[in-house]
Amino acid sequence: MNKLYDEIYIKYSNDIYRYLITLTNDKYLSEEITQETFFQAFKSIHSFNGKCSVYTWLCAIAKNCLKKHYNRNSKYVYNFDFDNLSSKASDYPQSYDLYSALSKLKSPYKEIVQLHVFDGFSLKEISDKYHKSESFAKVAFLRAKKMLREEIKKT
Template identity: 35%
Template sequence: MKEFDEIYDKYAWQVYLFLLRLCGNETTAEDILQDTFLKAIENSDKFGNRCEVTTWLCSIAKNEYLNYVKRRDNKNLPIEDREIPYDGDLIVQLEDKEKSIAVHKALHALSEPYREVFTLRVMGELSFRQIGDIFGKNENWARVTFFRAKAKLIEKLKEDSYEM
């Protein structure tokens, strides 16, 4: 168990920041962080050193976050009432609420895996290699998927008559 304490001390902050960018809520990120490390302890025998520890933990965190979203079931809430992912270091700085809503609507209109790859890269600040590992693909796949997602996002914003 001492080994897991060391892993927690070393990676908890990075996984917390990843979760904070996904959910935009400190309390929720803390709760999911605890669930993530609990799941990691329960499944430590399945790790097998096939990827970096941070990649493995972020993959678990992402799945825990998706489970949280499903449980929360906010599909019928107006977009203003939803938890919108933290956007502190986005490629495009969101200057006002209208612009923010337009970008998030366009992002939510993307199909998978584009939406998730874009979110992991921009909001989760993961490398292409880490994203590829999460999806069981290679780094090049993640890079191509991200750039296609970005192009689709820009195209959707233009369709909605919103210029960036």
């Protein structure tokens, strides 16, 4: 059984680490959660039913381990600064929550946040892109921030 564990770890540890890096943007946290992922996986390997690939199963465990970490350190989630969204996009504890909540926004709110926060477009430039007034972009951005706030509080 130890040989099986070694093979799984050798084959998937780098992939799981890279997956976690994309979620956290923090190498130390990703290393910690990678180790926890394999600990949990080996502890419950009997529950692996083969309905998905080993990699998919490990990613699910990694995501759950990361969520547990964030829940234990809930100060990261509830101290979310919505007035400085662009700085939070690279702050690992909050970036996971931000990207997760952002993925649930509908159009045009999602696009407006992406254009304004991540791509650096002004609200005036966004309004021109949508052929609407600048008020449209301002109101939509404020609504999007409100939706993000509500979505993050759910997690």
